[in-house]
Amino acid sequence: MQRRNFLKTASWAGLAQLSGISPLRTMSALAQATSPNDYKAIVCLFMRGGNDSNNMIVPIGGSQYSAYSQVRGSNAIAQNQLLALANSSLGLNAAFPNLNRAYIAGDAAFIANVGPLVQPTTKAQYLATSVQIPQQLMAHDNQQNAWESGAYVPGVGTSWSGLTSDLMAASYNSANMPMVTIVGNATNFGRGVASTPFNAGPNAQQESFWCNEGNACNARMTAAQQLLTFNNGANLLQADQQIYQSAYKYNAFYNSVLGSASGFSTSFPSSNPLSSALYTVATMMQLRNQIGARRQIFLIDVPNSFDTHADQADIQPGLYAMIDQFIGTFVSVMQEMGLYNDVTLFTASDFSRTLQMNSAGGSDHAWGGHHFVVGGAVKGGKVYGTFPSLTLNGADDIDGTGRFVPTTALSQYTATLASWFGVPSSQLGAMLPGLSNFSTANLGFV
Amino acid sequence: MTYVCRYSMRFMRSLTRAASLFTVGLACVHADAQLATTLSTVSTQPAAQTASQTNAVVSTGWDSTTTTSLQAAGRILNQASFGPTINDVFAVESSGIASYLDAQFKQPAYIIPAANPQTVTTGDCQSFSCDTEYYWWNDVIFGSDQLRQRVAFELSKLFVVSIDTVDPRYLPNYLNLLSQDAFGNWFNLMQDVALSPAMGTYLNMANSTTPTAGQSANENFAREMMQLFSIGVYALNQDGSLKLDGNGNPIANYTSAQVQNFALAYTGWTFANNDCSAPSSANYYWYNLPPGQSCPMTVLPYAHSTVSKTLLRGTVLPAGQSAQQDLTGALTNIFNDPSMPPFVAQHLIQSLVKSNPSPAYISRVAAAFTDNGSGVRGDMKAIITAILMDPEARADDNGGISDANGGKLRDPILWWASVMRAMGATSTATVPNVAFFEQRFDLWLADLDERPHVTPSVFSYYSPSFQLQGTSTYAPEFQNENTLTISQMAEHMQDAITDNWSENGVTATEFAMNLTANSFWGEAARTATPTNLVNALDALLLHGTMTQGMQQAIVTSIQGLDPATMVRCAVYLIVTSPQYRLMM
Known part of the structure; x- marks a missing residue:
């Protein structure tokens, strides 16, 4: 990609014209952006595969630690590898020094045992199926879809972020770019009834419909876009043509503003697989005025698998070191831009994993798991929610392997973030199925 | 009208000059005849294919035994191969679809050689996967076992392994078992997959x-074998719809306890020794020499759980059985589940033919899975035949769109391979200098979210249940169709067509599409009108479905260009268009 940046630059102007992006429209975006306004962004860090968060925050002592270490066996984090979390009886895995710093500074919080729920559910109710239980628990793809949607509904559909865009983009974002940007893969995230996300590449790279046919290029680019209008009656064709049209439009605009990016003094460690995605996200925040965005939502898809069915003790430390280094870079670059108080990062993952170790030194798919949020707006230094009992077959374990019924609903977690972002509380119920079954829609962590 | 055009066809094949052919072709208004006109010119031009192949095609001619139109021939080749070539279109036109499938069923599997177990660097290759990728691509683009390899490719997106976590030296064995079992019995496929060192590693x-x-x-393998590979989370009716309980809720196919019971049944297997014999103690994977590279896993009796296991539908594997007995029992239990025929039918129809099959279509294919007509369950040839010969698969063979939700998006690998095959690509790459395929094809396809043999997770590149936004229209491949992948798609096709496979400023010469001024297409561009060139490309690439508006837009854009540029621009415009990316 790097090989032709100069040449690509030469072709952007033509592309922007072809895509119907006039200088006038760019001007209006700038005008909007220079007016006094507030700015907020949310970053979702999605740990695909099911993060075994049993090893992220751990009871630091007493019978709960004993229960933990006995059940986990050689996968347990040693007591001297736990960093005491103030205002709690828990310790943070020492693999997270940057996250710990943010917690101490009051800028990070944990939310214990979050998972998809239709309504408040006890172990007894689950076992008797006397309340509605979310479908397709413990299935990767469906639970990822649920987490992307923000509530308990598995499968492909809309998401809280896309529905938020439906509600707010007209007031907060220019038409040049969607409110939601995905770096990596996603299914539901950013999909509303009307909204679709923008997919950005790593390292804030330009993406264009590059042409190297000399004088033939203008005619070729014109024809390529004309082909997006010929309909033969097939629904799939029309759908693809719409995505193509978005690709032309958004990439042309994206390329046109990237030249204004000024880089960062924060260093993005090249050995960290998340750096390239974070660089894109930070750059799009830096360019918020040029883009004309007062609200942005990002999803960073962690490319490494957290599906630690085997040899977890060998794999998980590397995953956590990667996440923590990413957090350190995130905090630094947000502070550098003066946006730390305006940006909130939250984690998502398919599910947590069985507390009990399996015979391969790993753990299997479970349900509720622990999550964290980071940002200057976070009311941090605190663990929210209810930590489950770690006793096998105890109050929260559904089957004797350490699969915990969530004590906080995913919809509550999402609603708290959406409320901070500016979604009116009257709209949350329609966005997050089941939310109204819970006594509070705002957990107060941000 | 049809008769007149066929007569013209025979006449045209006796000619040699492309210009004359195009001129004659214009007189023919029947769509099928127009295809014949434009495609027949190609068969007179050895540049695209070998002379003997071309002569063979020409000599078969268009005679009274022809039962299949060229349009239908092009269409079935989209469904039953990695895309039509000029010669294949004529061959199917001549033989008919059923005979083509029969001949393909008799094609033996191309066998990918085992990877060198100890040396990464062979020639210009710098990875253990590089040689394998070359062998695989070579067969996909040039091989004759097209139906087998296409089915194997679709199976590889069901029985997923990924060489980002599995040692690539286990890949040849895995790809070979998929292609060898593609025309066998589904049960054998399940067992071979289960015991492969690749799957053994991937799902532990x-x-x-x-x-x-x-x-x-x-529980890793136990869960995904049911959820993703065989029956799905919920019980299905034969037509693929969800079975519902008395309250209208779907019925779970299995419980967590059953997953654990299957997991126990699958214990007690280890990698074979390098000579495929069984070790007396566990063989562990190690990088310097992965054990049992080309062998099924073997039993380690002491590591097998001998408790009794309660499986699906109340089946119990009694205590004390061997690992092999339990494996056979567990796989048989899944194989006989009523959800399996519709689950497999839906996957394969969506892979080969269309994203939104009717319930009746699924039901007919599921019935063929259940019983091949001779009482055999899981006969792959019967399943494939049922899929490809179904009236719903063949409905639009002679044009038209009978189902507004018909067709499917070609996934990037299929799209890429189809373009290379159609455009008469040639390769001079030979072992050991074959890095081109991994460094260009594979890494470019990674930008389109479909790097061959590297899936992001066990649920493959995209979900069969992905739907178009705001609709109930299934569109699995659209999961990776977005603003980024589309620009990458266009960019890399430009890299291939115009920029001589340029990557980081380095071009490559060992692989080429036949698009020069001296190629058949270049000849057409020099001697015929742009309209004729576009019609010929329409015949091969879109089996004659190009709309007049599309044709005019392309013709307008290429008028006045030099022949080579004209060909490159016309091909680029068609193959990167949504019209071509979709397979109608």
Whole structure:
């Protein structure tokens, strides 16, 4: 990609014209952006595969630690590898020094045992199926879809972020770019009834419909876009043509503003697989005025698998070191831009994993798991929610392997973030199925 | 009208000059005849193919035995191969679809050689996967076992392994078992997959041992074998619809307890020795020499759980059975599940033909899975035949769109391979200098979210249940169709067509599409009108479905260009268009 940046630059102007992006429209975006306004962004860090968060925050002592270490066996984090979390009886895995710093500074919080729920559910109710239980628990793809949607509904559909865009983009974002940007893969995230996300590449790279046919290029680019209008009656064709049209439009605009990016003094460690995605996200925040965005939502898809069915003790430390280094870079670059108080990062993952170790030194798919949020707006230094009992077959374990019924609903977690972002509380119920079954829609962590 | 055009066809094949052919072709208004006109010119031009192949095609001619139109021939080749070539279109036109499938069923599987177990660097290759990728691509683009390899490719997106976590030296064995079992029985496929060192590594069945007190058995393979590979989360009716309980809710196919019971049944297997014999103690994977590279896993009796296991539908594997007995029992239990025929039918129809099959279509294919007509369950040839010969698959063979939700998006690998095949690509790459395929094809396809043999997770590149936004229209491949992948798609096709496979400023010469001024297409561009060139490309690439508006837009854009540029621009415009990316 790097090989032709100069040449690509030469072709952007033509592309922007072809895509119907006039200088006038760019001007209006700038005008909007220079007016006094507030700015907020949310970053979702999605740990695909099911993060075994049993090893992220751990009871630091007493019978709960004993229960933990006995059940986990050689996968347990040693007591001297736990960093005491103030205002709690828990310790943070020492693999997270940057996250710990943010917690101490009051800028990070944990939310214990979050998972998809239709309504408040006890172990007894689950076992008797006397309340509605979310479908397709413990299935990767469906639970990822649920987490992307923000509530308990598995499968492909809309998401809280896309529905938020439906509600707010007209007031907060220019038409040049969607409110939601995905770096990596996603299914539901950013999909509303009307909204679709923008997919950005790593390292804030330009993406264009590059042409190297000399004088033939203008005619070729014109024809390529004309082909997006010929309909033969097939629904799939029309759908693809719409995505193509978005690709032309958004990439042309994206390329046109990237030249204004000024880089960062924060260093993005090249050995960290998340750096390239974070660089894109930070750059799009830096360019918020040029883009004309007062609200942005990002999803960073962690490319490494957290599906630690085997040899977890060998794999998980590397995953956590990667996440923590990413957090350190995130905090630094947000502070550098003066946006730390305006940006909130939250984690998502398919599910947590069985507390009990399996015979391969790993753990299997479970349900509720622990999550964290980071940002200057976070009311941090605190663990929210209810930590489950770690006793096998105890109050929260559904089957004797350490699969915990969530004590906080995913919809509550999402609603708290959406409320901070500016979604009116009257709209949350329609966005997050089941939310109204819970006594509070705002957990107060941000 | 049809008769007149066919007569013209025979006449045209006796000619040699492309210009004359195009001129004659214009007189023919029947769509099929127009295709014949434009495609026949190609068969007179050895540049695209070998002379003997071309002569063979020409000599078969268009005679009274022809039962299949060229349009239908092009269409079935989209469904039953990695895309039509000029010669294949004529061959199917001549033989008919059923005979083509028969001949393909008799094609033996191309066998990918085992990877060198100890040396990464062979020639210009710098990875253990590089040679394998070359062999695989070579067969995909040039091989004759097209139907087999296409089915194997679709199976590889069901029985997923990924060489980002599995040692690539296990890949040849895995790809070979998929292609060898593609025309066998589904049960054997399940068993071969289960015992492959690739799957053993990917989902941890290798060295999964009986749990000690306070442990459970690793559920990775046990869960995905049911959820993703065989029956799905919920019970299905034969037509693929969800079975519902009395309250209208779907019925779970299995419980967590059953997953654990299957996991116990699968314990006690380890990698074979390098000579495929069974070790007396566990063979562990190690990088310097992965054990049992080309062998099924073998039993490690002491590591097998001998407790009784309760499986689906109340089936119990009694205590004390061997690992092999339990494996056979567990796979048989899944194989006989009523959800399996519709689950497999839906996957394969969506892979080969259309994203939104009717319930009746699924039901007919599921019936063929259940019974091939001779009482055999899981006969792959019967399943494939049922899929490809179904009236719903063949409905639009002679044009038209009978189902507004018909067709499917070609996934990037299929799209890429189809373009290379159609445009008469040639390769001079030979072992050991074959890095081109991994460094260009594979890495470019990674930008389109479909790097061959590297899936992001066990649920493959995209979900069969992905739907178009705001609709109930299934569109699995659209999961990776977005603003980024589309620009990458266009960019890399430009890299291939115009920029001589340029990557980081380095071009490559060992692989080429036949698009020069001296190629058949270049000849057409020099001697015929742009309209004729576009019609010919329409015949081959879109089996004659190009609309007049599309044709005019392309013709307008290429008028006045030099022949080579004209060909490159016309081909680029068609193959990167949504019209071509979709397979109608």
